Amino acid sequence: MELDAKIPSGPIEKKWEKHQFDMKLVNPANKRKYKVIMVGTGLAGGSAAATMGELGYDVHCFTFHDSPRRAHSIAAQGGINAAKNYQGDGDSIYRLFYDTVKGGDFRSREANVYRLAELSLNIIDQAVAQGVPFAREYGGLLANRSFGGAQVSRTFYARGQTGQQLLLGCYQALERQVAEGTVTMYNRHEMLDVIVIDGRARGIVTRHLVTGKIEAHMADAVILGTGGYSNVFFLSTNAKGCNVTATWRATKRGAGFANPCFTQIHPTCIPQSGEYQSKLTLMSESLRNDGRIWVPKKAGDDRPPHQIPDSERDYYLERLYPAFGNLTPRDIASRRAKEMVDAGHGVGPRKNGVYLDFRDAIERMGKDAVSERYGNLFQMYAKITGEDPYEVPMRIYPAPHYTMGGLWVDYNLMTTVPGLFAIGEANFSDHGANRLGASALMQGLADGYFVIPLTIGNYLADGPQGGVDGNHPAARDAVREVTEMQERLLAVNGNRSVDSFHMELGRLMWNHCGMSRNEADLKEALEKIPELRQRYWREVRVPGSGADLNQSLEKAGRVADFLEFAEMMCWDALTRDESCGAHYREEHTTEEGEARRDDENFAHGAVWEFRGAGEEPVRHREELTFEYVPLSQRSYK
Amino acid sequence: MKLTLHVWRQSGPRDEGRFETHRMDDVSPSMSFLDLLDMVNETITLEGGEPIAFEHDCREGICGSCGMMVNGVAHGPDDLITACQLHMRSFEDGDEIWIEPWRADAFPVMKDLVVDRSAFDRIVEAGGYISVRTGSAPDAHAVPVPKPDADRAFDAAACIGCGACVAACPNASAMLFTAAKAAHLSYLPQGQTERLERAMGMVATHDEEGFGNCTNHGACQVACPKGISVDYIARLNRDLMKATLTGVGMEGSGGD
Incomplete structure (x- = not known):
């Protein structure tokens, strides 16, 4: 697995500007010839689909919800950061960048974080122009508050419903493109596999959640904006439908999964x-x-x-x-x-x-x-x-609540599978080992509105991929595998519900790989998860059939994936033999009980390569260098 | 608590449907209503039946997925909440509870308590947005918005698209939903340019989708989990009238 982050050269303030110039462009008249699949309609997916539609790409957008407006971004309460410095309290792009790198406990990529801080300004402009009703002062200007560990007031908010209002902004922009005919929506479609042909992502397999139809959709590129995996713990603040299935099936098709143990509580x-x-x-x-x-x-x-x-x-x-x-x-x-x-x-x-x-x-x-x-x-x-x-x-x-880990992506947000991109919480993100408050909305929208619509063009400009349809053997195989897995789940006909297994897995993960972790617990989890997975496939009962709306079947597939993914998460937590950010290993603490990092051995992103269910995955590294924010012990005394 | 539940079961759009009765003996008052349905489903599954299909996701009253008639009231007996925020302490030991899907021609039942609300997306598609391309926005402070306008826009924008307004309306009208989206945008300076076209487009689609007309019952406002006011419907009607009188939305017209 090759991990080239493709970070542009030059000073950090100039990298994104330079990269925008260096990237190849697709002629406006040719954009409609490129078909792009967008999976997910949260802040990242919704904004990406809308913007790519505006640019003229042929966008096909999928969500398992009944409407794109239901994505879990809707539930974000607190706010969104931006380095506008409207309060005149000394904020700047550089300060937001610095705070985010430090807050992430030095486990994120400086170049990406700087770009995020830069784009934060454009997000607020865009949202206001769309009609997002942010809180305002009596003079009519925007209000800010300080939020979760920041010493400046840079958080924009809409009462306690900031995520909802930002998502409605995306949703409206998306529906506008649906009306324009640039975006085709596929509601109530769950993505269940990625189709890889000649080493490139060329499509997805979906199940229509009402008719049960399983089919292949082909494209020139595939983008996942499918959120995080906190529901591996069963009990979390995530919506019930949030799951790891899309990113996990991508992992099984060769995408590296980075830092799965970085989970925010x-x-x-x-x-x-x-x-x-x-x-x-x-x-x-x-x-x-x-x-x-x-x-x-x-x-x-x-x-x-x-x-x-x-x-x-x-x-x-x-x-x-x-x-x-x-x-x-x-x-x-x-x-x-x-x-x-x-x-x-x-x-x-x-x-x-x-x-x-x-x-x-x-x-x-x-x-x-x-x-x-x-x-x-x-x-x-x-x-x-x-x-x-x-x-x-x-x-x-x-x-x-949130997972910093996710599919590894380079500076262009492309995974290790060419043509497969990941945005928002689904990628391993810019938050390192710990995300600061009000930064998730910022990242989702930066990726969706401003990064992927440009970097996708750079990929597509290499020429139309074209020429494959759903009859390609790889597409037919993927459809068959998805169908078989579903049939196997329905055939077990055991004596326990899907939920009961999900709860059992959740308890195991919370106790062994939760807020604090140690070697013995993690090793025990690595023994217990395969046992639980075996029992699942022997004892689960999935009622009903695959040919209509079957919520038990939907959950059954997701829990089956969590049962595989959980093992990778524990491997990551075990082999990251240090404490950093949200990953707290009891063996590595300071005298005051704070996380003790080991920069000599662990200043890297750990990127896991899937080798088969139950087999130890392979750990790769992306070394991180800190040129601008000097490595230091976080102190909030 | 002991409760008797009568739940609507319908295998698909063409099935007639019927109530199915479940007696639950061990209900805790601090359970949420959907925790209770989970419990019923667990029992049904273990007894070899098919669980009740119902939509839900965030379970904190913001995604708008859940929605059901509980004893004939949209989202149940408590005010200003969705079904997922309803807790069993709102019921008495021994209560009978009748649970049904939203009932409206424009919301066909797909299975059990799940209905098709995609008509809402099409209403928004017909103009419920401000046309601004990504990257073309001026600085966010370029246009100040008086706080009262921003607050009113927010009150309207709080709509979660659950459909309770339609379910509660004797005419199955979606005017509260439509008016809330129109008002959210029409209170803001950014939303003025397309204001009248928006009103015309959204209402035309509302009617095409088979929702009924508004006759000022006000049941929608009572049912709305976000307390959205029927005043917005009056505001939308004023815009409609203005659009009609000035010919906006018709070919070759220029608005006022």
């Missing part, structure tokens, strides 16, 4: 209320701007929160990190909460949370001002827990 989610629970709900991190996190000093303290005097409360983040206080980055805030709960300081009926308290904020600025900022979040919390956060502190606990 979000610090502010509502703790689990019972075993029946199907998913966890995120409470926007913006709450940490005004809420104060604490636990009772005495372990096992059963008093209701208002009866615990200040002197007996431990505002542990403020105590440990005086400079950042409650705004420490996500990985740190999450780990500290886990430590508190593990040490017996947990609160709530299941003792599985910490308090996020607005008492002081309400005293300081009044209930109305708190409501103006967080009203919808407070309402959401009250609906779920039955408790009123204006009266009783919220209870929060970390939950899987």
